[in-house]
Amino acid sequence: TNDGSYEEEGAVLHVDTRTSVWPVRDKNYDAHLHDIIQPLNCKETLLQALSTELQNATSTLLCTNLEAKVVDLVTCRIAAIFQSLVHQDHLQCKARKVAFWRQVMMHPCWPTYVSVPRLLHTPIQLVVFDKDGTLINCETVFGPWLEQLVSGMQGLLPMTCKSQCLWNALGYDKETQTFEASSVIPRGTYDDIREFLTEWIINASLEKSQDPKEVWSQVVARWTAPELRREHIAPCADLQALFASLQARNIQTAVCTSDDRPDTLKTLEWLGIRPATVRCGDDNLSSKPSPEPLWDICHELGINPAAAVMVGDTISDIKAGRHARFGRVVGVLTGGYATPQFDEADIVCDTVADILNIV
Structure with missing residues (x-):
């Protein structure tokens, strides 16, 4: 007051x-x-x-x-x-x-x-967005890629395990090409996914004496990055209008994603949006839910975290915002989570378009 x-x-x-x-x-x-x-x-x-x-x-x-x-x-x-x-x-x-x-x-x-x-400094000066599941539909990007990736790993998968076991573990429905909210695929970095596959192969194998480093190296050798295609990029709202409205209110924008930088920058270019800064999964930073990438954004822009809003579709996004002590932490429902799973968020919205009613 x-x-x-x-x-x-x-x-x-x-x-x-x-x-x-x-x-x-x-x-x-x-x-x-x-x-x-x-x-x-x-x-x-x-x-x-x-x-x-x-x-x-x-x-x-x-x-x-x-x-x-x-x-x-x-x-x-x-x-x-x-x-x-x-x-x-x-x-x-x-x-x-x-x-x-x-x-x-x-x-x-x-x-x-x-x-x-947490303090909320007003007026709000910064909105940080997650990318996959928040700004764009992650299923159109990761579904086809995951099927191709698993196909290339067939030689590593235990013969005693049915492929459906792996799909279940990955939280992926092959028929509908949709992911469960907790799936590591749209939520984690590429290293997270490789580590998940390595651990699953070892745990599912009858040969419990497998060398984790050897399995890891074989997973890496068969790894293929997603082939980013413009037709697969489906925005969750009118992002150009959203970013323009925030800019008109003198609110800066940033993107914090687990995706690698080259694909992230290409996606933002295709979406026609230009955030003030971007943090990616292959940067020299610990990944969400660590607060470090959010603090790094605030440090670059000279903005107090209490004057910033974090917007994301996963629990990791929500926790990162709380850990960084952002003024507002907002969950959006475009990534598959249900409202009760966002109990740590300050506000839950249907899509990122609703952010304009908050800031």
Whole structure:
């Protein structure tokens, strides 16, 4: 309110901070992280250092009467640790960040961090969209590709297993070419899908002594990326009108997807939309539900997460928005989830077109 107090609405606190800037950087802390993390190449030593920094960063969460403003400091500290985990090697960089994210999720204070009511800064300055299932129909893209991919893996699949067992595990109905809401195919990165196939082949095989690395290498050798075709791209709404309306309101847009960058940029080009920035599954970032890609977007644009809205069709999207402490987290029903499965979302809409009624 005008006197500086907060007005609570459910799990979100409203505060008018039109001049808010994010992130609040502490140069001394950045230098400290650089000094202790950069020299560490041993995985075990690095993880121990990260554990110590995470413990220090979250120490304020042990206080009573926590306010959202106190948690903002924790947010900036965790985001700074993510940014410090750079490495010249792409795989090493991503592995470091994934390992740190796992530490964050397992930390005893993490549920407290997530449960503290989030601030909503007004006016809203940024809307971040997921891509597959949110902006476009994912089934027209991934259905034909998955059938081709599995066909090419026949030599790896256990002879004792019927193909229907794999389709069920993948959450795919071959007859209708539709995915279950929990399917890894439209939700995960390519690495997630390869890991899923590797684990399924090992678990379904009678030869329990199979070397996971060998099975992984064979899956990778047979892997084919989706052949992106313009006729397969079916938007879930009039996206050009939506993005133009947001721009007219001085609201920036971004896309955060698990898909790889080349296909993502080509899809956005075909859709005729130009978000301010894009984060993809093959970037040097941990993937949703980690908050890192959302924080990275806010860092580039200089926007406080509390002044941003996350829009997605999966539970991972919703959790990423909550973990990043976005001001609003919106679920859309175009990806196959039912409304009750979005119980952690602030708002549930039929399609992304309804976002204009929220911002």
